[in-house]
Amino acid sequence: MRSKLDDIRLAPSRAEGIRPGTDRGALVTATLVGLDPERKLAQVSLSGSDGVWVPAVPAIYSPGGGVMVSRSPLDGGRLTQCVAPLADADLIVAGVVKAINSAAGTLTVETLGGLFQLPYNAAAYTVNAPVYVRRDPQRFGAPVHVDGLQGNYVAPTPDTPGEGTANAPKLETRQAVIQPQQSGSWRSSQGRWDNWNTDRYGGISTLWQGNDYGSGVMVGWAGYGDQVRNLGAEKITGLWVNVVRADSSSSAGKAATVQGSPDGSRPGGAPGGSGDTATSNGLTPGQGQSLQLPGSTYDTWRTGGFKGIRLTGGDYGGFAGTSRADGMALTVQYTVLA
Incomplete structure (x- = not known):
């Protein structure tokens, strides 16, 4: 016959479900607090709670933006992964050239609130020239390349080329x-x-x-x-x-x-x-x-x-x-x- 002492000993090993009164869905929305691209982690806050670091699916995230987070049906609904941002972010963003290093083949560009050393497509760059900067979804939207001067480069439109008359491919004029x-x-x-x-x-x-x-x-x-x-x-x-x-x-x-x-x-x-x-x-x-x-x-x-x-x-x-x-x-x- 099992005693109360046995119940106490077994308690830590028992699965704990989602607590009563909480959302029972496997996915919940949260706020993105921080990112660690090198370790592929996102820090998320649920309903104003302290930030929790969880593994994240690579995508372009916006700090302070909403994200979809999965949680475990066990462990009291513990957050387990940042699945995706709630809103699409821009793949191409604006930047400003702050320095040119022709020998290294890089530009120092100010964008997204920071300075980045980036390779670039050839163009007649000058300091303080406005440029378009490409982000890498695999690095959580980190700037990775200067596509060109804003006057010469046409940023991609959100339309996706498809088939048929409703979403047919189209020719776009550019200059480089x-x-x-x-x-x-x-x-x-x-x-x-x-x-x-x-x-x-x-x-x-x-x-x-x-x-x-x-x-x-x-x-x-x-x-x-x-x-x-x-x-x-x-x-x-x-x-x-x-x-x-x-x-x-x-x-x-x-x-x-x-x-x-x-x-x-x-x-x-x-x-x-x-x-x-x-x-x-x-x-x-x-x-x-x-x-x-x-x-x-x-x-x-x-x-x-x-x-x-x-x-x-x-x-x-x-x-x-x-x-x-x-x-x-x-x-x-x-x-x-x-």
Whole structure:
């Protein structure tokens, strides 16, 4: 026969259900108090109680916002997991550039009440420029990447592409500014790169063309890697390159002639090129022009056949490359399926 003493001994091992008078549902709403993305924990408060740390399903959470929390039918209804936020949060948020570290390939951006060191898509960034910042749901909405300048990048709309006439995919027009990753000049007479006016006019990054002052034939080049192809464009509708006269060896205007190149990174020899060319106006020292590239080359750029630009003109002159923020920068107008 079991005694009262036995009941006392067994009490700690007995399952304790949800207390009388409380909500009996397996899911309850609570308030998010804190987040620990590294440990994948959320601190939640139920009906004004002290915060409790529980495992959380990765999602973009808003501090102070409502969340759905599961609880155990045993242990008095103990909270066991933060399941999801009650309201969707933005995947893309606004930020402001506070510092630029080109060597490390990062921007210091102020967003969501803090400062973050983030990688970025190429664009002509300046301090205090407004940008769009992408968040990572797997890290509870932590900022992870700068998608572009607010003037150049079109944030995704909440509509989800689908099928049929009610929710059909649509084309969206965007614009991007892409800076060269490398630039320089090939000196044909020497069979070498970086061998002409290396200590002035922008140094070895300047793009030279023509033949004068004993230079031999010069071929300037700028490489963009896969940046244009990675836009994922359905169609390129406009493409311009920013050409800026860098040298002052002559006050006379010099016209740059540009041609698409398959070389996205610097080749071992002379840069290749093919297709139609475009020629700028005669540019005096320091003068620039946004030069439209031939429409016949757009699809080659879109598909990655062209990854660079070379100078093929005979009008001797130097034009700014990576030594200048806008030197040989591409402006791409394109459409994507949204």
